[in-house]
């Protein structure tokens with residue numbers, strides 16, 4: 001694993017209710033949790049996504065869709081600075097979270113990740129007990145006495161409690177794939193993040209487990225803001241409030257493949273009345 | 289004949305798939321030769337072991353472990369000083385090489401960025417693992433014994449052995465660390481763990497069995513060595529116990545003790561006592577290897 005040199009710094013202030021600082025010209029409302037401004041991410045000399053600007057609303061589910069390799073995961077990882085860990089990554093533009101650019105020099109990426117949680121495509125439970133998986137994050141923050149309560153409430157929120165309450169000390173690896181993924185969600189919830197980023201959280205799951213996760217997200221959006229990458233068009237249509245369609249633009253001379261935001265709108269509009277032909281082709285299955 | 293056609297073509301298929309007749313002539317003898325080589329190696333080992341057992345088993349007794357060496361009466365002699373020396377060397381060598389080796393491995397695997405310098409470093413560590421052990425003795429002699437003034441002491445011996453096995457520990461630990469899936473690190477980081485917390489609370493505990501296995505195997509190599517500790521001044525001492533904390537005292541070791549037995553003309557020393565000493569050393573090595581293998585199998589890959 002490679003560490004970025006930028007792993008130190010001062011913590012960012014606690015997420016204040018996103019009131020725009022006085023004199024801020026940008027249209028910062030209380031409803032935006034993320035404002036992306038000209039976000040570009042490069043891996044070495046290769047530009048993976050270019051010039052993405054969009055606003056993500058609080059307590060909504062925002063879906064990112066697009067063909068494979070267009071940079072959806074890259075975009076998502078930019079939102080909690082997980083990309084810092086990939087050597088040679090450079091991010092330009094702004095990712096304004098609660099009114100503050102998380103790429104500003106004084107920001108500590110560890111604090112960013114503490115507030116902006118992430119669930120990965122493949123369930124990745126730690127090879128420890130179910131209990132310890134959920135307790136890992138809270139322990140980092142110094143919780144000791146109230147761990148039992150945190151573990152229980154997180155597992156309940158992730159709709160896993162009833163299935164595991166009798167075997168909290170068992171290895172997390174003994175769970176099924178769908179249970180493991182819900183455990184990973186519980187683990188993310190246990191640190192009480194502000195936002196949860198999900199990178200194709202259901203791609204390794206069967207339709208029933210997928211539905212459970214979708215129900216769960218519906219439930220969670222009351223208290224959290226969720227950004228989800230998905231390959232599954234129906235899933236995006238079913239659960240998200242807003243949808244961003246990203247696609248690959250191939251530069252003819254250089255053959256460089258760069259992800260670009262085509263359209264970002266209410267999910268219903270994206271799926272029924274897309275403004276851009278490319279979006280319509282994609283969501284109706286004529287492309288990708 | 290028309291009806292016979294399918295039959296014929298089936299026959300055709302079988303004969304196509306049959307091995308050419310000449311191949312068996314090569315394959316079989318080759319297999320026998322390989323088997324023969326294996327058996328020969330095993331037989332030699334068994335013969336050696338049997339020889340040592342026959343010569344030495346009779347001398348094994350509690351007194352043999354606890355008695356100081358007696359230069360006159362082979363029946364009275366023991367390996368006490370060699371045993372305490374080897375134990376002390378083992379403890380000290382582990383205490384020196386384990387933290388340094390694991391630290392270096394963690395740095396290379398978890399922190400160092402992938403550039404020319406680190407790649408050069410890695411190449412050299414791999415090469416160091418193949419350097420003859422006596423060279424480490426000479427290095428210790430000039431650097432620690434003379435320049436730093438350790439003298440011909442237990443600490444110098446442990447330094448020589450530590451240098452010898454450091455590359456082995458580093459290589460084994462890096463492999464154990466690399467076997468920890470990246471997704472574990474990402475999962476912990478995404479929960480707001482610092483890189484140090486990721487390493488200390490997730491990665492190292494998962495890699496620990498592998499690291500310990502490598503370390504124990506390396507230590508078992510170290511305690512069988514005689515060249516490097518001879519160079520830095522291991523002595524055959526008759527009357528003094530060696531303890532791990534007697535850093536600057538003279539020291540001995542089992543291989544040196546055995547060598548000393550062998551040098552004496554009397555068969556009671558040269559054959560019986562020496563064989564018994566070898567048995568003790570072998571038992572120690574086999575026990576360590578068994579522990580290492582147990583650790584490896586017990587905690588192997590839980591993913």
Ligand SMILES: Nc1ncnc2c1ncn2[C@@H]1O[C@H](COP(=O)(O)OP(=O)(O)OP(=O)(O)O)[C@@H](O)[C@H]1O
Pocket residue numbers: 043046048067068069070071072073074075086257
């Ligand atoms: N660590 C990396 N180093 C270099 N290039 C990378 C790295 N990660 C991704 N890329 C490249 O960036 C581009 C976007 O990758 P990304 O993983 O973001 O795509 P994606 O839209 O998530 O694809 P998928 O739907 O298949 O998951 C791809 O061309 C990929 O090869």
Ligand SMILES: [Mg+2]
Pocket residue numbers: 072073074199
């Ligand atoms: Mg992806």
